[in-house]
Amino acid sequence: MVALVPDLVGSGGRLCPLRPDGQPAGAVEAAPDLAAAVARREAAERPRWVWAATDETYPRLLERAGVRPARCHDVKLVESLLLGMAGRHGSPRSLGAAWARLHDLPEPADAREGGADDQPVLFAADRQHLPQDADPLTALVAVYADQRRRIAASEHPDRVLLLCAAESAGALAAAEMGRDGLPWSxxxxxxxxxxxxxxxxxxxxxxxxxxxxxxxxxxxxxxxxxxxxxxxxxxxxxxxxxxxxxxxxxxxxxxxxxxxxxxxxxxxxxxxxxxxxxxxxxAWVRAGRFRAEYVVGGVVSGRWATRGGGALQIPRLLRGAVVADPGYRLVVADAGQLEPRVLAALSGDPGLAKAASAGDLYAALALDAFAGDRPRAKIALLAAMYGQTSGEAGQLLAVMRRRFPAALALVEAAARTGEAGGTVRSRLGRTSPTPSASRFVDTGGDADGAEGAGDFGSSDQRAARSWGRFTRNFVIQASASDWALAMLAALRRRLTAIGPEPRLVFFQHDEVIVHTPAALAPAVEEAVAAAGDEARRLVFGPTPVPFPLETNVVECYADAK
DNA sequence: AGCCTACGCGCC
DNA sequence: AAAGGGCGCGTAGGCT
Structure with a gap:
C-alpha cells in the first residue's frame, strides 16, 4: 500500500508507504516527477495505490508516463460505498468531506461537476475540498485508515473489501477506456x-x-x-x-x-x-475512436453511467461502425442471462440452480415448469425479478412461487423491505438508498385528500409498491454489478499478463469488448473465461450456478452474436 | 435565453 | 384489484 498525493502545482507529488491497516510504514518520499516515481514503484513492487480520486489523479499519470497500475484504493468511491452502507447516500464523499467527518468539522459541499460559481476549479479539485490548513497526505492517510476500520467493522468485511477493490479497479479501467476509446469507423x-x-x-x-x-x-x-x-x-x-x-x-x-x-x-x-x-x-469521434467518459458508480446499483455521447446506448443498427484496426480483432464477451443466474446463485434455489446449469436457463425453466414454453418462462422470471404482476405475469408468478420457492422468497422479501422503507444490499454489500432521499416518494401530490375519503393512502401505497419493485430489482441488479465489476477487474489483470496490446475498449453492464492483435485473440478469450469464473468464485463462493461468458472474435461489432 | 418536466426511445 | 427494474439523451412545451 502506498498513499499518493500530487502537488498542487507542477508534476511532482508525495508518496507514503502504508501498512495494511493504513498506518504509515515508512518515511514520506517527495517525488519531483510523480508519474515516473509511480512507474518505478509499480514495476518494482506493484503496490496498491491509495489516492483521493482515480478520475482526477490517474488520467494525469496515464498521460505522462503511461503507467497502468495493477491495483488502487479510490477513497472517494469507497467513501461513497461506505456512506451508502451507513444509510447516507447523498452525503458529500470527497476526501475533504471524509476528513471533516473524521474531525467533527462542518462538511464541505462537494463541488458539482463544472460548477458555475468559479472558485479556481482545478485548485479545489486537487485539494479535494480540504480546508486550507489540512495537509492532503495526512488527510488521505487518516481517511484511508478510517475506511479500513469501517470495512473491518462491517458485517462481511471480506465481501466489502472485495467490493471496494473491484470498484477501484473499475475506476482504473474506466480511465483507460476513456483514453483509449472504442474503434469507430x-x-x-x-x-x-x-x-x-x-x-x-x-x-x-x-x-x-x-x-x-x-x-x-x-x-x-x-x-x-x-x-x-x-x-x-x-x-x-x-x-x-x-x-x-x-x-x-x-x-x-x-x-x-x-x-x-x-x-x-x-x-x-x-x-x-x-x-x-x-x-x-x-462531436464524439476523433481519430477513429469514440471516446466516452465512463462514470464509475454512476448508478446506485453499481452499474456505470457515461457522460456524453450515449456510449451505453449504441444502437444495434450502427454497430457495424465499430471496426477493429487492421490486423486486430474485437473480442466481444457477453454474460448471457446474467440476472436470473444471479438470482439463482443468491437464493440457492435448487430448481433455479438446476435450470441455470443447463446452457439456456429459460429453456430449462420452461421444460421444468412451463410445459416447454420458453417465452412464458422468460416472462415469468422477468416478472419475478422486476415485480410485474399485470397481464399473464400474475398467473406465471404463482407457478414460479410454487416451483422455485427460495428464489421467489428472496425477491419478495426484498420487495417487502423496500415497501416498509428499509434498505437492501447486494451480495458484496452495496446498499440501496433510503426512500426519503428519493424521487419516488412525494410524487403523489394529493396531500389534501384530493383522491377522496374512501381511497386513503393510495398514493402512498403506490409509492411504496414502486419502491418495493426498486429494492426487489436492486438486490439482483446490484449483485450482477458486483459480479461484472469483479469480472472486469480480473480480466484487466489477466489482459496485462498477456501483454500491453490487448485493451479493454468497452464495458456495458454485462458485456465487454477487448481490442487485440488477431494473434492474441485466443489468449484473450481464455482470459475472459477465466475472469468470469474467478468473479463467480469471489462473489458467490461455492455456488453450482455457472456464469458463462459467450465470446465472439470479430472484426466488426455487428458480427457478434 | 436558460431551466425544468414530460414523453419517448436507445441500451442493459 | 392493480401494481414493469436501471440509465442517457433528444425534442416539445411550459416556466422564469
Missing part, C-alpha cells in the same frame, strides 16, 4: 447513415427523407402535425377514430392505419439522425 458509420437517411444534407439540415416522411404522415392524418409532438399526434389519430393512449412504438404497432406505419418509420430514423447521426460523430 467514420466511413462505415457514414455509409450506414446514408443507407438509412439518404445523403448528408449540407449545413446540418434535416435529411430530406425525414421531411418527406413528415409530409406523408400529415397527408395520412389529414392534418398539419409535428410528428415529434405526442400532444399533436394523439388528437390527430383520435379524429380518425383511433384513440391512442400514447404514441409509443409498442402501441402504434397495433394500429392498422398507414399513418401509424409511417410514424414508426419516422421515429426510428429521426432518432438515429438526432442521437447518433453526423453531428454526433463530429
Amino acid at each position: 467514420a466511413a462505415v458509420h457514414d455509409g450506414l447513415l446514408t443507407d438509412l437517411l439518404g445523403p448528408r444534407p449540407a449545413g446540418g439540415a434535416r435529411p430530406a427523407l425525414l421531411n418527406d416522411l413528415a409530409l406523408r404522415i400529415q397527408q395520412a392524418l389529414g392534418r398539419t402535425v409535428n410528428p415529434d409532438s405526442p400532444a399533436q399526434v394523439l388528437p390527430a389519430f383520435a379524429r380518425l377514430g383511433i384513440p391512442l393512449h400514447t404514441t409509443r412504438s409498442h402501441e402504434l404497432r397495433e394500429v392498422d392505419h398507414p399513418a401509424a406505419a409511417l410514424l414508426l418509420r419516422y421515429k426510428e430514423l429521426s432518432r438515429i439522425h438526432a442521437a447518433h447521426g453526423w453531428a454526433w460523430r463530429e
Whole structure:
C-alpha cells in the first residue's frame, strides 16, 4: 500500500508507504516527477495505490508516463460505498468531506461537476475540498485508515473489501477506456447513415427523407402535425377514430392505419439522425475512436453511467461502425442471462440452480415448469425479478412461487423491505438508498385528500409498491454489478499478463469488448473465461450456478452474436 | 435565453 | 384489484 498525493502545482507529488491497516510504514518520499516515481514503484513492487480520486489523479499519470497500475484504493468511491452502507447516500464523499467527518468539522459541499460559481476549479479539485490548513497526505492517510476500520467493522468485511477493490479497479479501467476509446469507423458509420437517411444534407439540415416522411404522415392524418409532438399526434389519430393512449412504438404497432406505419418509420430514423447521426460523430469521434467518459458508480446499483455521447446506448443498427484496426480483432464477451443466474446463485434455489446449469436457463425453466414454453418462462422470471404482476405475469408468478420457492422468497422479501422503507444490499454489500432521499416518494401530490375519503393512502401505497419493485430489482441488479465489476477487474489483470496490446475498449453492464492483435485473440478469450469464473468464485463462493461468458472474435461489432 | 418536466426511445 | 427494474439523451412545451 502506498498513499499518493500530487502537488498542487507542477508534476511532482508525495508518496507514503502504508501498512495494511493504513498506518504509515515508512518515511514520506517527495517525488519531483510523480508519474515516473509511480512507474518505478509499480514495476518494482506493484503496490496498491491509495489516492483521493482515480478520475482526477490517474488520467494525469496515464498521460505522462503511461503507467497502468495493477491495483488502487479510490477513497472517494469507497467513501461513497461506505456512506451508502451507513444509510447516507447523498452525503458529500470527497476526501475533504471524509476528513471533516473524521474531525467533527462542518462538511464541505462537494463541488458539482463544472460548477458555475468559479472558485479556481482545478485548485479545489486537487485539494479535494480540504480546508486550507489540512495537509492532503495526512488527510488521505487518516481517511484511508478510517475506511479500513469501517470495512473491518462491517458485517462481511471480506465481501466489502472485495467490493471496494473491484470498484477501484473499475475506476482504473474506466480511465483507460476513456483514453483509449472504442474503434469507430467514420466511413462505415457514414455509409450506414446514408443507407438509412439518404445523403448528408449540407449545413446540418434535416435529411430530406425525414421531411418527406413528415409530409406523408400529415397527408395520412389529414392534418398539419409535428410528428415529434405526442400532444399533436394523439388528437390527430383520435379524429380518425383511433384513440391512442400514447404514441409509443409498442402501441402504434397495433394500429392498422398507414399513418401509424409511417410514424414508426419516422421515429426510428429521426432518432438515429438526432442521437447518433453526423453531428454526433463530429462531436464524439476523433481519430477513429469514440471516446466516452465512463462514470464509475454512476448508478446506485453499481452499474456505470457515461457522460456524453450515449456510449451505453449504441444502437444495434450502427454497430457495424465499430471496426477493429487492421490486423486486430474485437473480442466481444457477453454474460448471457446474467440476472436470473444471479438470482439463482443468491437464493440457492435448487430448481433455479438446476435450470441455470443447463446452457439456456429459460429453456430449462420452461421444460421444468412451463410445459416447454420458453417465452412464458422468460416472462415469468422477468416478472419475478422486476415485480410485474399485470397481464399473464400474475398467473406465471404463482407457478414460479410454487416451483422455485427460495428464489421467489428472496425477491419478495426484498420487495417487502423496500415497501416498509428499509434498505437492501447486494451480495458484496452495496446498499440501496433510503426512500426519503428519493424521487419516488412525494410524487403523489394529493396531500389534501384530493383522491377522496374512501381511497386513503393510495398514493402512498403506490409509492411504496414502486419502491418495493426498486429494492426487489436492486438486490439482483446490484449483485450482477458486483459480479461484472469483479469480472472486469480480473480480466484487466489477466489482459496485462498477456501483454500491453490487448485493451479493454468497452464495458456495458454485462458485456465487454477487448481490442487485440488477431494473434492474441485466443489468449484473450481464455482470459475472459477465466475472469468470469474467478468473479463467480469471489462473489458467490461455492455456488453450482455457472456464469458463462459467450465470446465472439470479430472484426466488426455487428458480427457478434 | 436558460431551466425544468414530460414523453419517448436507445441500451442493459 | 392493480401494481414493469436501471440509465442517457433528444425534442416539445411550459416556466422564469
